[in-house]
Amino acid sequence: MDLRQLRYFVTIVEVGSFSKAAHRLRVAQPALSQHVRNMEQDLGVELLFRNPQGVRPTEAGETLVRHARLILGQMEVAREAVRGGMSEPSGEVRFGMPGTISQMLCVPLISEARRRYPKVKLRVAEAMSGFVLDWLREGKIDLGILYRTVNDRGLVARRVLTEDLCLIGSALTPSPDAPEAGPVPFSQVAELTLILPSPGHGLRELIEERALSEGVRLSTVIDIDTYGQIKLLVEGGLGYAILPEAAVKREVSEGRLRAWPVGVPVLTRDLHIVCPSDRPLSNAVRAIDALAHATLVRLVQEGAWGARLIAPEDDTDSAA
Structure with a gap:
């Protein structure tokens, strides 16, 4: 061979x-x-x-x-x-991320990557965080974005930001059980029909952990593993989702969906950029890693992403 x-x-x-x-x-x-x-x-x-x-x-x-x-x-x-490690970044970089991230990050990241690194071919794959984690472990992608820390010696993660999660419901076909105003207590959220990713994905685990900590059970859950379909089902009045407000910003502005804060305490999740630690990273992968971090920071600072940046000294979580 x-x-x-x-x-x-x-x-x-x-x-x-x-x-x-x-x-x-x-x-x-x-x-x-x-x-x-x-x-x-x-x-x-x-x-x-x-x-x-x-x-x-x-x-x-x-x-x-x-x-x-x-x-x-x-x-x-x-x-x-x-070549002395000083060569211009070139080659393919495979980047996996959830759909709620892709719709915010994909366009500015690819645009800036093409401008700065014309010899780098950036391939972005969109999937639920559980699938992104599997791809990282299997070596199918070079970089990934996850919403959770995992205990894996082969991976290292860097926390970038934290965002609040909201209860998302239909504005076109509102249900009688729709909350009047937020923040909505999690105990009330648990009684609703929720449309969530299947078990094993980061968002589902986060919600189930919150339910366990509050001593409540999720009443009815519809399992859907694509964010686009989750939003369509919610818009059709079949249930509610729990997503960051940034993920439904367009639908809310168009009057198709509504968003209510969940808490108190507020339900939040952290975003991590994850890369392998058990194999060397090329110049191209390191360049896209740094560019993705810088792009996320810029989106938050410009107000395009309603999240809070995590200070470098607070970045202690690792997937290793």
Whole structure:
């Protein structure tokens, strides 16, 4: 095996098909298929399950792709070290973040990254925080944003800001149980039909921890794992969500949703930028990491994000 074959294999696994990988890599599809067959013959194992819908890795393929990502990342760092670490950031950076963050951060981050680092290809993937955490652990992304601290020796986190969470309800089809005004006691929130991410995601865990601390049970929960669908269901009057006000700023201004503070004490969550600690970071990853932090700070300082910055000396949480 060589580095080119490893890069091809990682891309095939990431996109889930030979045809898509061939398009991304600009390599003929038969050549890619032959590379994989050669790797399977060399290793004596099957690396991919093949079906009409595409491909997915076998257990051996999963093992190979984890090691391949490490090797390719270390190779990029080695190149930079040989050049004295002063080379212009270049290469691909994969950044995962929840949808409530993406709608605020994605456009300004990509715009500034293109201006400052034209040789960096920034790929942003949007998912619930639980999936982002899995991607970080599996090496599928280089950076992630999480709403919780995790005890993982392979990850390190930096707290950036804290934001208040609100009860979100429909303004178009208001329910008789809608609060008259905020802040809404959490005991009252727990009695409502809540539309939340499924168990295992950061927001759900935060809400369940609050319920436990107050000695109440969540009455009715509808599990939905995409923020866009959560907001649509709330707008349709099917229940309530608990989200930061920034995540529904547009819908509130358009008269589609309403937001009430939750407390007392106020329900808050912290935002962390997370990166791996068990593998070297390229110049490109470090550059985007710093740029993401600076962009978040700027959005808060300009009032575009209703949150509070965490002072560096208070940044003690770590995922390590």
